[in-house]
Amino acid sequence: MKVLVTVKEVATVEDDFEISGTEVEEQFLDYDLNEWDDYAVEEAVQLAEAGDDVEVVAVSIGPERSEETIRMALAKGADRAVRVWDDAIEDVELLDVETKAELLAAVVEAEDPDLVLSGVQANDDSFGATGVALAETVGFEWAAVVNALDTEAVLDEGVASVRRELEGGVEELTDVELPAVLTIQTGINEPRYASLRGIRQAQSKEIDVQSLADLGLGAEDVASSLDVTAMYEPETESDARYLDGDAGEQAAKLADVLREKGVVGE
Numbered sequence: 712m713k714v715l716v717t718v719k720e721v722a723t724v725e726d727d728f729e730i731s732g733t734e735v736e737e738q739f740l741d742y743d744l745n746e747w748d749d750y751a752v753e754e755a756v757q758l759a760e761a762g763d764d765v766e767v768v769a770v771s772i773g774p775e776r777s778e779e780t781i782r783m784a785l786a787k788g789a790d791r792a793v794r795v796w797d798d799a800i801e802d803v804e805l806l807d808v809e810t811k812a813e814l815l816a817a818v819v820e821a822e823d824p825d826l827v828l829s830g831v832q833a834n835d836d837s838f839g840a841t842g843v844a845l846a847e848t849v850g851f852e853w854a855a856v857v858n859a860l861d862t863e864a865v866l867d868e869g870v871a872s873v874r875r876e877l878e879g880g881v882e883e884l885t886d887v888e889l890p891a892v893l894t895i896q897t898g899i900n901e902p903r904y905a906s907l908r909g910i911r912q913a914q915s916k917e918i919d920v921q922s923l924a925d926l927g928l929g930a931e932d933v934a935s936s937l938d939v940t941a942m943y944e945p946e947t948e949s950d951a952r953y954l955d956g957d958a959g960e961q962a963a964k965l966a967d968v969l970r971e972k973g974v975v976g977e
Contacts, residue, residue, distance in 0.1 A: 712765045712866070714755045715824035717815060717842070718784050719745040720777035721835040733804070733939040742776065744783045747830025751895040753902040754860060755828050756788035762866040766790050770818050772811060774801065778918055785913035786905035792916070793818055797923040799930040805836075807937045812844035814933070817926035819849045826865065827892040831856055842894035852891040858882075858899050865889070 720742050728739035744752075752769065759765040769784040769792040771777055781792045795814050800806070806814075819827060829842035846853035859874035864886075871887040876896060887893070905913070923929060952968065954961040969975045 712758075712762060712826070713822065713824040714758055714765060714767050715819060715822055715827045716748070716751050716755045716767060716769050716784065716789065717827070717829040717845075718748045718752065718769050718771045718781060719830070719833055720771065720773050720780040721745045721833055723834070730942050730944065733942045735942070742780060743834075744780050745830055745834050747832055747834075747895060747897060748784075749830075749902045750897050750899050751828040751830050752784045752787055752789060753900045754895055756903075757900065758826075758862055758865060759788065759790075761862045765866075768793065768822060768824070770795070770815065770822075772796070772800070772806070772814055781918060782910075782913040782916075783905060785916045785918075786909040787903055788909070790916070792918045793822070794918055794920050795922075795926065796920060797933075799923055800933050803933055803935045804939050805935060805937045806933070807935045808838055808840045808844050810933050810935050811841050812848045813928070814926070815841070815845050816848040817928055818921065819845070819851075821921075821926070825869075825889050826871065827851065827890075829892065829894050831894045831896050839894075842892055846892035849892075852887045852889075853893065854885060854887045854891070855894045856896050857893045858896040860893065860899065 722740045722742055724735055725739045729736050755767045759767050767789045769781055769789040771781050771792070772795045774796055778794060781794060785792055795818065827845065829845065832839035843853055843855055854871065854873050854875050856876040857873045858876055861872035864870045864872040869889045871889060871891050871893060873885060873887060873893065875883050875885065877883055923932065954964045956964070966975070
């Protein structure tokens, strides 16, 4: 059995930052594994630990810098990884969901997995449609916002028996025939920390870099329909005040504020 997990390198912004044009300047950015994808990786690794002959393959769209993030998935138990990148992709300012789905679909076609796991959404752009769009592109069954998965059903019956979140606090129990795409919600498991041994082993694990030509695609396939027209830090309308000092000093300042506002008496 093969489980394909999509992982994304997401940017986190420092508290104080500067914007240049339509981008946050690079020196104010740090990069990490997308939170939702971390849960997807853990779910895949748990499937591999519970079954015999289960291969976990991580796939990501990103530049060479993102290999550090991909190796986090390898260190946690993924067997190998695929990184999709090309000069034509680098020229696109913001990939839309359809383009991401097309790129990932080409990897799915090449890998022929039984199950694809994807995070529900991304920390940085908050898109939450890539997993479902991928399922539609490759013609797989799918279930979104999955917060429980029956491992035995997947391994023994070829069925993803899942619990998923719906609007209004409603939860649905449903069975999805494999091959399938599941988008994984936070809280489905407790993602492990990578062990020192796992980190060392990850350095020697394979990362297969695939260009558009390798995937049978061309530059026209990454012509995104999204354009970034402006980026700015919105002005806050909040009247928040930060109270410095130790607990006693903060309490005294808070008391002064409450008296100023007429909440407490003098």
